[in-house]
Amino acid sequence: MKQIKDSLPAPDKKTDVWLLAAVLILVAFGLVMIYSTSAYNGALHFDDKTYYLKKQFFATSLGLLVMYIMSSVPCRFWRKYALAAYMAANLLSIAVLFFGTTVNGSKRWLALGPLSFQPSEFAKLAVIVFLAHLISSRENRKNQLRFLISCFVLILPIVVLVGSNNLSTAIIILGIAVVMIFIAYPKSLPFLWVALAGIVMMAVFLSLESYRMERLLIWKNPEMYEKGYQTLQGLFAIGSGGLFGKGLGQSLQKLGFVPEAQNDMVFSIVCEELGLVGALLVLGVFAVMLRQFYVIAKNSRDQYAFLICSGVFAHIAIQIILNVAVVTNSIPNTGITFPFVSYGGTSVVFLLAEMGLVLNISKEGHSLNA
């Protein structure tokens, strides 16, 4: 019975328009904000106001093409490449350690002629597809706990590799993995231990290096520390936005006060220019996007598709939460980009690839045994 249902041709469903609309809105909004925040820095460093915009526009165009392809190819097609992709992500991360180019003191990029590529962004997608494939292909597991542990062990190399030069992204990857495994695992209790272990590890990690503890002090009182400058400037930007903001393009904080405003701190400039109303609208669009992931997952045909959706959901949710929390000084400062809006070519290409995957799942339609 089950076999028959599975082999039936998929009902002709249309692409999820809500998700597509949310993606397109965010992509367009992202480009506008990139221009607004980067014009000053572009003019200053490259004598070209549109320097960053041009690069981002190119990456976004490429990303939209990738999204279209991903949404057209059945998501199961990628399953056979899941392991390969994961291996490639590991190899690329190793390559970065040896051949990476350094920007702003971090070795995160691989230069490919005029283009540069950030393997850690690719790693997020690879981990989502790999875990979805891994978990959904093992049926009737005997020892659930062993499987749980083996999943974590398999993910560990990429987390360590990425974490060696980009802790924030490593945390995101680990977070995505934890959420996906949590959703896939029948019980909840072991995750309490995972959470506790995480907290203990965090505490040990923080106390190992004094500068990490300093971050906590800065977080509590950014005005007292010189290194609290960026955080404080972000707060100035957010606070001076008020209810309706200064108007698009009118930010003063982006003029060198918030360093590299087009990067991690871009949301603070969104707040300054568009106010509370604008900021909440942007978060609202993300909320719609996250809801669509949930709805599409619920309506997906099988556990693989379901886990892809939950992985993408985890990815976007974690990045939004951490970024907004950092920008509003709700948690200590750590470099996390704001999806679709922060400047970064690799990031937007793979984000759009993930969107393509989910859009394809949405087209596949309802699972009959749900």
Next chain:
Amino acid sequence: MQRKKAYNRKKFFFVAVAVALILTALAARLVYLMVFCSEYYGVKAKDLHQRERSIKAARGEITDRNGTVLATNKTVCTVSVIHSQIKAPDEVTKQLSQILEMDPAEVRKKVEKVSSMEIIKKNIDKATGDEIRQLSLDGVKVDEDFKRYYPYGELASKVIGFTGADNQGIIGLEVKYDDVLQGSDGKILTLTDARGIEIEDAAEERVEAVAGKTLRLSIDLNIQQFIQQEAYRTMEEKGAGYVSILVMNPQNGEILGMSNVPEFDLNDPFTLTAAEGLSDDEKQDALNQMWRNQCINDTYEPGSTFKIITMAAGLSEGVVTPEDRFYCPGYKIVEDRRIRCHQTRGHGAESFVEGAMNSCNPVFIEVGLRLGADRYYKYFKQFGLLEKTGIDLPGEAGTIMHKKENIGEVELATIAFGQSFQITPIQLATTVSSIINGGNRVVPHFAVSARDSQGKVSAFSFVPKEIGISKEVSNTVKGILRQVVAEGTGKNAKVEGFSIGGKTATSQTLPRSANKYIASFLGFAPAEDPRVLVLVIINDPQGIYYGGTIAAPVANRIFENILPYLNIGRESAG
């Protein structure tokens, strides 16, 4: 292939709810920051973005009584470099050293110095500043400022005074009327980026500067120029130390001219003629000496011109009448002293009027002694000689006088002909003015009115005080003093066809052993109703030092020129 499990959905739902809760909390955090902390952060951010640039208020001009500008402002520029903005240091060094005619090595040092801003040169004229600005070199800034400028250079330098680097008055009227002349600075609040560069087209808040008021003086440029020229001529002819000439209106105290030569260049007040080998303190002393206004800051023994006061006191008290007869043997014995008359062989028998015409010491000693110390001192005080005149210039010196209880016969005798005490020239001119104008002790002054930038004029008022002397006495004094000029010692001041009153004086300065003299003459016209008073003081002349011989002719030339100029009629017409 795995199918979805029910718990998959349940757990995803759990995650979704958790995410929704966290996002809600973050939204609440945003509301807190952007609504409740908005003002706090907004103000802090504004402080960060705004740079205050002050707009200097133009200092008020100073004009003579007819509106001719004596002190004004010139736009000057300051050229500075901002290290972080310089793109072509070689070009900047080359151009600046060339245009400013400076040593390229010195300019290079400043260009290469790592500082936020380095001043290359100050006080360059506007044309040069504009030339540099037109090059639009990155990192080179040209700021405009006002610098005080005195079109007539030395004219009335010790009266007008000058200003310092911050445009604040340092001496003279510039400091006395600093409040009037100094406007209030405005400011521009501009927005800047993090490097401090102003944002173009950004709205700026402005508080406009209010220019200082224009101060109109009682000085008449033509009279001032004439007396200054006469003072220099006299100083050179007589080899004098300095010469002071004062022209004032005895009716209201307005000073028409005051010159103390040598004057100094107001546009270059810190340059001494002989400054080599002086320590800083000595240099400062020399500057203070150069800036001294001898009419006001210095006291001297007035000598015979003070006989006017003795005359007025004696006549008021009735101890002497013009017809009283005296005898001068060439000296007068007072107690154990033999006080000589300047005419050693004696004036013989003479009336009081003749005594005045001869400037006979024994006659005035006699009048002084008739008054007695108490009464003399009473008049001294009553005429205002113990107080300062209240002239509107800083640093007026006080009178140096015996204590009343220390005035014996000898002291009284010497006071009577203007010795053994010291007053300022302005004190003498003021006291004589109040005697000859019928008893109003006027306040000598320069300031007439102040006009603000809207054209509103406010006049200064200087209220005179009664000194309690009758019209008759005043008229008698004027009559006697007219005789002095007509036929007496002051005859060298006589101008044909004009009625002039006056008195000469020759006083020996302290220490007497130095044999230095001050020759002076005080005159006024018309004698019956004085409208102008002239005081000429020649300090330490070489050769002949008699006031009647060397000071009176100066007054003569002054009267000759300024009486027609002031439309003071000839006797026949009046």
